[in-house]
Amino acid sequence: MILRSGRLDKEMTDEAAEFTSSLEADKEIFYADIKCNYAHTLMLKEEKIIDEDIADNILHALLKLKEEGYSVLNFDPSVEDIHMAIENYVTDIVGPNAGFMHTAKSRNDQVATDIRLVTREKIKDIQNDILDFMDELVDMASNYKESVFIGFTHLQHAQPITIAHHLMAHVQALKRDYERLSDTYKRVNLNPLGSAAMTTTSFPINRELTTKLLGFDGYLENSMDGVASRDFAIEAIFDLSSLCTNLSKICEELILWSTYEFGVIQMDDAYCSTSSIMPQKKNPDVAEVARSKATRVNGELVTVLTMLKALPYTYNRDLQEITPHLWYSFEQSKAVLSIVSKMLLSVKFNEDRCLELAGKNFATATDLADIMVRERKIPFRTAHKIVGRVVNEATAQKMEATDVTSGFVDDIAEELGFDKLNLPENLVKNALNPLENVKMRQVPGGPAPEMVTLAMDNIKKFIKEERSN
Template sequence: MNLRSGRLKGQMKGEVADFTSSLEFDRRIFQADVRCNQAHTTMLIEQGIIPSDIGKKILKALDELEKEGITALKLDSAVEDIHMAVENYVTSKIGPEAGFMHTAKSRNDQVATDLRIALKEEIEEIEKELLLFIKITIQMAQNHLDSIMVGYTHLQHAQPTTFAHHLISYAQALKRDYGRLYDAYHRMNLCPLGSAALTTTSFPINREQTAKLLGFSGPMENSIDGVSSRDFIAETVFALTLLGTTLSKISEELIIWSTYEFRMVELADEFSSTSSIMPQKKNPDVAEIVRGKTAVLNGELVTILTIIKSLPQSYNRDLQEVTPHLWKATDTLHSALRITREMLASAEFKDERGEELARANFSAATELADLMVKEGGLPFRTAHQIVGRTVSTALDKGMKAEDVDAQFLDDISQELTGKTLGIDESIVKKALDPQEIIGSRKVIGGPAPSMVQEVIDNLREFVDNPS
């Protein structure tokens, strides 16, 4: 069928047809388009809008097309889009009566429906991958409840913590990423079909029925909004972009931690490469590629927002150009998600090195200040000053944290405040022990193994019942 043979006199030039065609990325909505036509035709039959015998022939042809797949279609730019390709296929099977299939609908509401169907399926798959990622992460945390490491701020030694506590920070970020996709899914789960071009139709269609047949929670309640809204795409890509940011941060830490200077993680060989000239190298190439590829998501999001930001209601052909950026974003995220999960799962955490770093460079300093508040009755700012001076003096003298004792603290306190602290030596040593420090952090969200275990249990419940 040639749509141009009515209103328009001439054919579109080949180059122009190629430029305006959406067929290349319409392939992603082929199955959704067939389902959309099946549901709409079924409703037309039920409502008595088209003859039942013709409707059944249309459905039979659509069923055949569904089995044969997209290769059964003639796809070239002269066809314009997937919707006309499908209609042409049905026409080739049953003749002009195939035109009844398009009664009371437009390509405008059809593509809007197809996109929601296809994107919902993409989100469902990503959600499954995310839950598996969280499950693997909490299992790794379970195995490292007592594995001491140093936590960082500004990439400088900060306070002692555990690998489990750090891994759970990944799991919590991934859980929020899941929540954003879950919310986006449920906001898009309304059906535009029946909006037609923009003002619905005078035919007595049943929009509740087509929504039900297509797995939506109901129809969209404004037909102009139905054909023109693409905020569900922008929202989804935003959620994917934040998820990509989470993956990039995980990859960044694996890159840093696998360096000789840190030596906290050993990446599996299958996620590493070597140098073409330096035979000793083991490069974290996969993590670096994840870090680079996830940047694509930021670009796709900005492009989508830029396309839709100045469009008047309702349908404009510009909306066609949103779609390839959506699929580029979902494909990029999907592969990065799987690879990052497998890479993290294969990583070997170096417990001895983690503890070595935790015991170095005065990461217990905050606990010392807290000790002076609890045992010496000092204001925290005064304690902060004494400990700061203690650290700088110890470093000048080449001392390690374990070399600091009660007398050393008294000397510093006397110098700064004119008073000694009088804290028992055993208490000072306890305050300088990373294991003791971690065990004392029995606050919600803290690194004490008992608190991390509670969070692991909560996350397991979430993975088992995420809705």
């Protein structure tokens, strides 16, 4: 009503007011809006742009509202958003002088500031959750550094690893998700306040002061960009989409590994259900639902990109519709992260089954070829050909990898037209033994227990440093 009484002769219909209202999503920015108004009013006072007593009355009313909370605000169909609701509250206490709070400020730069204030808090919040998950996952992995497992490519048996090495792969992915959010934070934490509607103001405001008061790293240096830029929202939602994609991959593995065919893990009953008709069933329902819910953030990203793709500079009311998608992305990501972390950390690995899989299907064959290259200086492609035929013949004879001998290898080499290799029997046996195979991979980033321990130490150091910042 305050705004419309000047330029417009008619009030919006209740339907139109409700349709354009942003109040539901504005709940998230309630405290940020108070903080923004407070910093701006304090700056106006310090720069002597408004009377000191008037400023003090406004500041007192804002502090009172902060203590009383969102529920004391009065909402009716004429209140378009949280900014008007707060201004009405201050007006009820201070009187018409509350209007001085809006000097040299627009709702355009105000809402842009509020959203950035809340977004940076939400980034830090979910980053703390990521660090907690990483920390606990490293602890879990430390129990499995010598527990041999099979690694997959194309979901086919590839090469032996350890359970710890596999878990640490997820830790590294989470670390990148954390770092992406940190990088985004730098672009979120810039101050639009002072841009006003789109061209700043003729009042001698102090943007450095409001930037300091609000804890921003700097201010946006173009007022048009200041009110219109929402690429930080795109970036944040993309980061969350990446996080949820990685969490979905964890769910997929848990679902596969818990099947009878894999038999690699035992899911905690707390995250499973049974069938309404088949009493023997133990279904990984929570992992399935989490896998599905993780995709929602992808939809939010596409929605926001589509909203922004054809907007001219500067402010358009379309921007209001972006904010709910941003908040929802954080809400869903945080929920999926919470349930997936608890679910994975509760899993029990069947170490005997993991070892059995690691010894099947000649997953150790690559090292037999490597030994030929090292010991007999033959080209890797030649060794690859010999070992490929070894696998074919051994499989046809229903032999296991541990049944292969140096003599068997020599017979195959001669059949292919190569000289005998005369490899020491112990080297052949060690190469084809899953545990020894893993221990030989003492390259940084590899699955050897010493290398996994090094990676764990580095992650623990990273987590400690981030928590201290």
